[in-house]
Amino acid sequence: TLDTAREVRAFAEESLCQASLQPAGYGAALTKVTVNKEVPFGLRQLAAVLLKQFIKQHWEEDEDNFVPPVVSASEKVVIRQLLLTSLDDSNGKIRTAIGMAVAAIGQNDWPEDWPELLPFLLKLIGDQSNGNGVRGALRCLALLSDDLDDTCIPKLVPELFPSLYRIISSPHLYENSLRSKALGIVHSCISMLGSMSGVYKRETVNLMTSMLDPLVEQFSIILNSPVLSPNPDDWSMQMEVLKCLLQLIQNFPRLPEAKISAVLGPLWQTFVSSFKVYHLSIIQASENADNVGYDSDGSERSLESFEIQLFELWTTIVGNSMLAKVSPFNNIHLCIFFLFNNCLCCHTRLLQETLKS
Helix, strand or coil: CCCCCHHHHHHHHHHHHHHCCCCCCHHHHHHHHHHCCCCCHHHHHHHHHHHHHHHHHHCCCCCCCCCCCCCCHHHHHHHHHHHHCCCCCCCHHHHHHHHHHHHHHHHHHCCCCCCCHHHHHHHHHHCCCCHHHHHHHHHHHHHHHHHCCCCCHHHHHHHHHHHHHHHHCCCCCCCHHHHHHHHHHHHHHHHHHHHHCCCCHHHHHHHHHHHHHHHHHHHHHHHCCCCCCCCHHHHHHHHHHHHHHHHHHHHCCCCCHHHHHCCHHHHHHHHHHHHHHHHHHHHCCCCCCCCCEECCCCCEECHHHHHHHHHHHHHHHHCCHHHHHHCCCCHHHHHHHHHHHHHHHHHHHHHHHHHHC
16 A cells, blocks of 8 residues: 555555454454554555554444454453553554554543453553653553543542652652643543542542642642743643643542642742743744743643633632632732733734734
8 A cells, every 4th residue: 555556556455344344353453463563564554554454444343433343352352452562562653553542442442351451551651761762651541542432531530640649759760741641641531530420429528638738739849840941841841730720629629728829829939930931932033932832732832822722720729718818919919910911922922923924
């Protein structure tokens, strides 16, 4: 399928299509090509794309996009085992593709048909000597936590949180990019628990309360680090903390105010330090302000997006009757805050209009 000749590609594509309709073997073959480090990268990547499509179409008969035949139980075992043991692949793109395949299968099979999935991922996360394994497992867990339903999340969170907390709280063992990914998974879990809180209020509040003290402690430590540069890599963890706090306050407004208020002081310091950087790099344009990137989900990573997230959080805090009483804002702070917020919005609109013209 990678041949330059059109007729060769067409024949190869048709051959693969026919192979996918065979009763057994095609999925396992694709998996073996994907995980084989001796195979050229382009072929491995293509096999991974076809494998993801194969899982989507043939794994479960009751899925809307199911295409017969269904994968046999014995072939599923082979595919799951091969994928799990290759989550630490040295190639980042292949590692991500394998993580996506594992997450797609896990959404169907975990925990009943694949009970070993979570223990394996947690073991991989805990192996500090295997950086690629930690990255692969975190990527897989991020995808998995985004798509699990309300029956799986209560089982996942209690087992997953201690491992995530160990990464978040260990800057001497894990690089900031890995700690940011762990915070991103915490954000996904809080969001999912929040969406369940209407039906399972007591259960979700109990789960959140059990995690709150250690989380707030780490949130405060991370936010106490000043924002010194417009480079997204320098404040990626603060950004994830802002997202987590926003979900906490929006979805669990009745959590003990004393616990949440502990983070408000460091949060104000983040506002003060980031304002200085924003003023220099965006308003005065005295520093390089072109540090705009995108995370693995396609969300923008820029200083402006950071400030907008910060303003959204502060607006939510001020709108919470309990937290507003203990926030570090006084009337002067509020005036400055909302004035700066308006200036940011005006400046952003002006910049957009300038770029269009």
